[in-house]
Amino acid sequence: MTTPDEIKSCCAAVYGQDAVALLLGESYHPGGLALTRRLAGVLGLRRGDRVADVACGPGTTACALAAEYHVTVDGVDLGESTLERASAAAEVAGLSGTVRFQLGDAERLPLPDDTFDALVCECAFCTFPDKTAAAAEFARVLRPGGRVGITDVTVAETGLPQELTSLAAWVACIADARSIREYTAILAGAGLRTTRTESHDEAVARMIDQIEARLRVLRMTAPDRLADLGVDADAVLHYAALARQAVADGILGYALVVAQKP
Numbered sequence: 001m002t003t004p005d006e007i008k009s010c011c012a013a014v015y016g017q018d019a020v021a022l023l024l025g026e027s028y029h030p031g032g033l034a035l036t037r038r039l040a041g042v043l044g045l046r047r048g049d050r051v052a053d054v055a056c057g058p059g060t061t062a063c064a065l066a067a068e069y070h071v072t073v074d075g076v077d078l079g080e081s082t083l084e085r086a087s088a089a090a091e092v093a094g095l096s097g098t099v100r101f102q103l104g105d106a107e108r109l110p111l112p113d114d115t116f117d118a119l120v121c122e123c124a125f126c127t128f129p130d131k132t133a134a135a136a137e138f139a140r141v142l143r144p145g146g147r148v149g150i151t152d153v154t155v156a157e158t159g160l161p162q163e164l165t166s167l168a169a170w171v172a173c174i175a176d177a178r179s180i181r182e183y184t185a186i187l188a189g190a191g192l193r194t195t196r197t198e199s200h201d202e203a204v205a206r207m208i209d210q211i212e213a214r215l216r217v218l219r220m221t222a223p224d225r226l227a228d229l230g231v232d233a234d235a236v237l238h239y240a241a242l243a244r245q246a247v248a249d250g251i252l253g254y255a256l257v258v259a260q261k262p
């Protein structure tokens, strides 16, 4: 039996590993920075806005939003080494004055009430064991009229094949992913009214292709590096094949959801 705290710390520990950066690249979500820019456009970010990035990962989104939309960003993540990576990225980009990062849990955000014009949460809401608590936190920190933008893995309401519900699948954002309808219902329960939903299922298929391609190249050219990083290439390829099939079967997808605090 895995407890919610074990799921959260396992997730934070996995995403803090160098192997994840090696396999996923700069952004840890399907669609990469292109989908982040789409999200920023739909959210209507404006110069001077205050933005929260919940489960900010390596800081790529926070830095891009600050540099391109001239907003200030507060990034929160549960992974200490992930946050070190994020702070280093902001420093290299000369954004330390406008982007800052804090250790914290999405279900108990270390952020003030009624403050943010927008909140983004990419490929992480699906991993929170208590999604209702996280949605309530989103609503608490947004100012009235503020918008939340989520991009996340979706699962058809018929459910996943058993093999895709393990702890590894949980960490890979699959096991507790929901349908768009369920995500909007959870947000509505926190008083956040959905104003837009979009399907981006092709982004998951592209991400699986990218992980597989990188892994196959590394297995041929740098097997020692993979071993040093503790990557079990066969296991990853096995899960990738299952996930690809689930996408082809219409079970697994990716969605953008925007909602507003009244």
Ligand SMILES: C[S@@+](CC[C@H](N)C(=O)[O-])C[C@H]1O[C@@H](n2cnc3c(N)ncnc32)[C@H](O)[C@@H]1O
Pocket: 008, 011, 012, 013, 015, 016, 026, 027, 028, 029, 054, 055, 056, 057, 058, 059, 060, 061, 076, 077, 078, 079, 082, 104, 105, 106, 107, 121, 122, 123, 124, 127, 128, 173
């Ligand atoms: C798939 S990564 C996405 C990172 C980033 N949003 C991106 O798209 O590049 C998931 C992130 O969620 C973080 N995370 C998981 N559970 C969390 C929680 N309860 N509170 C805050 N961060 C969490 C992990 O540490 C990891 O950095």
